[in-house]
Amino acid sequence: MGGLDGMVSAANLSWARFDHFSEVARVGQSVTVVVLAIDRDRERVSLSLKDPEPDPLVAFARSRFGEEVPGIVDRIIPPGVVVRLDAGVHGLVPADD
Structure with a gap:
């Protein structure tokens, strides 16, 4: 980019979860x-x-707000249960205190 270095932080790589940067991009790949x-x-x-x-959460919320939706438990963390609802969309079901 005209002699400047450009950097994409981990938080700005993808809307979806990933374990390693190589799951999102590779050296030499052309990206927008x-x-x-x-x-x-x-x-x-x-x-x-x-x-x-586009943020998949926004589209999901607009189309499914107020509906009961199926999901898959992705992981259990101290604040509650993380549920995968759709591609790139996770929700937190808070644990009762």
Whole structure:
């Protein structure tokens, strides 16, 4: 990008969960990104690989709000149970105190 380094942080790689960066992108791959910030002093550009795609949670919420939906328990964590509802959409069922 004109001699500047661009970086995509882990949080801006994908809407979906991933275990390793290689599941999202590989060296030499051509990608479309959104420029989030430019640091002229450090000559760096913050980028997002996920932002060119719509947030799957927004589309899911618009189409399924108020409905009872099936899900798969993805993991159990101290605040409750994480349930996979759709591709890229997880929800937290809080544990009772």
